[in-house]
Amino acid sequence: MSDTTTWSRQPAVRRLPLVAPLRLARPSDMWFKPALSVVVATAVPDLLLYAVGRLDLVMYTMAGSLCALYGHNLPYARRARAVAGVVLGMVLGMAAALVAASLTDSAAVLIAVGALLAAVQKTLCDATRIGPPGPVIFTFITSASLFAPQHLGQVPGHLALTLAGGAFAWLVTAGPALLRREGPERRATARALDAAAAHLAHPGPRTRHTAAAAVHAARQTLLDTGRPTPARRALERLVADAEAALATAPAPDPATAEQLRARARATRARGPVPGTPEEFPGAGAGAGAERAARRGPGRREARRALLRRLAPGSPLLPIGARALLGCALAGYASQAAGVGRPYWAIVTAAALFQANVTLSWHRAVQRTLGNLLGVLVFAAVLPLSRLTPLALIGLCLFFAFMAEALITRNYWLGSVVVTPMALLVLEFAATHPAGELVRDRVLDTVIGAAAGLLATMLVTNRRAAGRLELALAATDRARLGAVRALAAPQTGPEALDAAHRELAGSLVELREADDTAAGEWWQRALPRAQVRAAEQAGHRTLAETATRRASIARVPENGAV
Secondary structure (H helix, E strand, O other), rough: OOOOOOOOOOOOOOOOHHHHHHHOOOOOOOOHHHHHHHHHHHHHHHHHHHOOOOOHHHHHHHHHHHHHHOOOOOOOOHHHHHHHHHHHHHHHHHHHHHHHHHHHOHHHHHHHHHHHHHHHHHHHHHOOOOOOOEEEEEEEHHHHOOOOOOOHHHHHHHHHHHHHHHHHHHHHHHHHHHHHOOHHHHHHHHHHHHHHHHHHOOOOOOHHHHHHHHHHHHHHHHHHOOOOHOOOOOHHOOOOOOOOHHHOOOOOOOOOOHHHHHHHHHHOOOOOOOOOOOOOOOOOOHHHHHHHHOOHHHHEEHHHHHHHHHHHHOOHHHHHHHHHHHHHHHHHHHOOOOOOOOOHHHHHHHHHHHOHHHHHHHHHHHHHHHHHHHHHHHHHHHHHOOOOOHHHHHHHHHHHHHHHHHHHHHHHHHHHHHHHHHHHHHHHHOOOOHHHHHHHHHHHHHHHHHHHHHHHHHHOHHHHHHHHHHHHHHHHHHHHHHHHHHHOOOOOHHHHHHHHHHHHHHHHHHHHHHHHOOOOOOOEOOHHHHHHHHHHHHHHHHHHHHHHHHHHHHHOOOOOO
C-alpha cells in the first residue's frame, strides 16, 4: 500500500433507516429448489411418525430434515460434502443441547448453553461460508431442544432420529444430480450472463462489481465440478462470453445486453446449452487453458483458510462475541419477564447478527415486523391445526414452502410464515394455551431484538478495517502479478488464466470487505479513495487479461502456428 493513501473518516454513528430494510426485491431464480427439498425431506419423516403414532418426536427428525435447506447454490460434488457437514453439525449441536437438557433443569444454565451454542454456530457458519439460511436454523433447533423435557437415556434415540432425518435430507439434496447433473453450473452461468447484461445496459461501478462477482462465482462453480463434459465446456464458453462483453463494451450496449439475457434464459432451460455467438469478442476464450489448469483449492488449503478465519484477530470473532452476549442478554431478560421457555428470545437475537451494525439493524427491523405479523397468522391458523394431526402436518409443510418462496423477496416477508411454522412445531409434542403462546412470542421478539441490537452496539468490530487493508494489499499484489503476466511475451495460457482468476477473486473480496467496513460503527478511518483507485485499476487489468486470453484462444482456431 502507498504511503500517500487517503483515509476517510467514517462518522462514528450514522442514521439507521426504517423504510429501506422493508423494500421488496426480486425473488431468487432458484427459490423453489430449497422450498421443494425441505417439503419432501420433512413430509416423509412426519408421515412415518404419524403412521406409528409418535408425532411427539417430530422435532428430532425435523432437526435433520431442515438440513435440506442448505447447499443449493453448489455443484453436486461440493453440495454432497457441504450438506454432510451440515448434518454432522446439526447432530453435534443437538447432542450438546439434549445432554444439557437432561442434566439440568436450571433455566439460567440452559440459557448460557444456548448462547454459547448460538455464538459457535454463528462463527462456524460464517467461517465455512455455508450460505443461506446460515446459523439461524441450527440455533432454532438447538435452543428449542434445550427447553424440551429430556432424560439422558433418551438422548441416543433422539440423536438417531436427527441423523436419520439428516441422511434423508442429504439424499433429497443430492438426488437431482441423477436428473440434471449440470443444473447448478447452468444457473451460475445464467446469473453471470444476466449480471453482464445488466452492466451493458446500465454501466457503472456497482453493476461492474456485481457482474465481476457473478462471473467469478460461475468460474469457481465450474472449477468445483467433476469431469469436464460437453455441457460444461459450453458453459465455460458462455462465462467467457460474459467476461468478454464486460471487457469490450465501454458504453451502453442494449443490443448485446439483450442477447446475453436471451442466452441466460436458454441456459436455465432444460434444452441443450447454447452455443457461442461469433459476435462476442473472445467467445470461448481460455476454456481449454482453464481446463488444463483446473486445480481448485485442495481440501488442505480449504482447511487452512478456515483456520485463518477462526484464528485470533479474525474479523469474524467480534460477530461471534456479539452473538454470545446478545443471546445471553435476550435469554435472561426473557426469563426475568416471566417467559417459561425463553428460547424464542435467543433465536430472535441470534438472527440479528450480520456482517456489520447497519445490516444488523436492517435485520432487526425485518425480524421484528415479520415475527409480530407471523404471530397474528399463527393465532388465525391455530384452530385449524388442531382439527387433525394431518392438518397440523399440512400447515407446517405449507409454511415451510412459503417461507422459501417469500424470504428471498425480503427477510421480513419470509418471517411472516416462518413464525407460525416454528410455533406450530410445538403442537406436535403437546397443545399449549393460544394466548400464552402469542403473548410469550411477542414478548420474546421485542426482548430478543432489543438485546441483539444492544450487543451489536456494545461489541465493536474494528477488525473490519483491518480486513479491508489486507484485501486492498492483496488486490494490489494480484494486479501487479497480472500486469507482469501481460508484459511477459512468453506467458502461457495457464499462467495468464491463474493471474486472471487471482485478480478477479481479490476484487470480489475487496468489494465485500469495503461494504462490510463501511457499515460498521466506531470504525477508524477507511482508505476509501485508495479502494476506488484499486478497483478501477484492477478492473482495467482484468479486461486486458480477458482480451489477451481471447487472442491466445483464437490463434489455434485460425490455424496459426
